[in-house]
Amino acid sequence: MEVVTASPQETEALAAGLAVELRPGDLVALSGELGTGKTTFVRGAARALGVAGIVSSPTFTIGHRYAAPVDVAHLDLYRISGLDPEEWGDLEPYFDGTIAFVEWPEHGGDWLPAPRAVVTLSHVDEEHRRVRIEKHDDPGL
Numbered sequence: 001m002e003v004v005t006a007s008p009q010e011t012e013a014l015a016a017g018l019a020v021e022l023r024p025g026d027l028v029a030l031s032g033e034l035g036t037g038k039t040t041f042v043r044g045a046a047r048a049l050g051v052a053g054i055v056s057s058p059t060f061t062i063g064h065r066y067a068a069p070v071d072v073a074h075l076d077l078y079r080i081s082g083l084d085p086e087e088w089g090d091l092e093p094y095f096d097g098t099i100a101f102v103e104w105p106e107h108g109g110d111w112l113p114a115p116r117a118v119v120t121l122s123h124v125d126e127e128h129r130r131v132r133i134e135k136h137d138d139p140g141l
């Protein structure tokens with residue numbers, strides 16, 4: 001499905017709608033240029049999943065793991081250019097028992113688990129973003 005949102009709040013609400021369908025072990029991949037709303041989307045989903053407090057961009061830390069009924073992981077691979085096995089070993093715990101959101105999944109190469117959903121965002125104008133959500137029933141297959 002594809003919609004155009006008119007505010008960050010609308011993007012967060014859209015994300016909350018996806019969040020209720022997610023299960024432990026699921027990964028949501030988020031693609032789109034800087035400033036299209038990937039982190040905003042994750043914020044909306046994380047809140048809906050019970051994360052209290054601030055959900056901020058992990059740009060300078062690779063990842064955050066938030067405590068929630070099911071822990072929520074948020075990774076930003078913007079600064080990664082191809083993972084080696086050791087680097088993947090550092091990232092793997094973020095996917096253990098969590099619902100995980102990954103910005104710039106393209107930079108993770110083939111290491112990432114198959115996504116439950118792929119979210120692609122693009123600019124329409126200053127306040128509008130086109131948001132496409134593709135869901136996969138059996139991401140492992």
Ligand SMILES: Nc1ncnc2c1ncn2[C@@H]1O[C@H](COP(=O)(O)OP(=O)(O)O)[C@@H](O)[C@H]1O
Nearest residue numbers: 005007008011034035036037038039040127129
């Ligand atoms: N419809 C919208 N959806 C999401 N963000 C929006 C929208 N309109 C304006 N914005 C703004 O765009 C910026 C998106 O930033 P962010 O979520 O960090 O993007 P990214 O993680 O893709 O770099 C925020 O400043 C946000 O307020």
Ligand SMILES: [Mg+2]
Nearest residue numbers: 038039057103
């Ligand atoms: Mg971001």
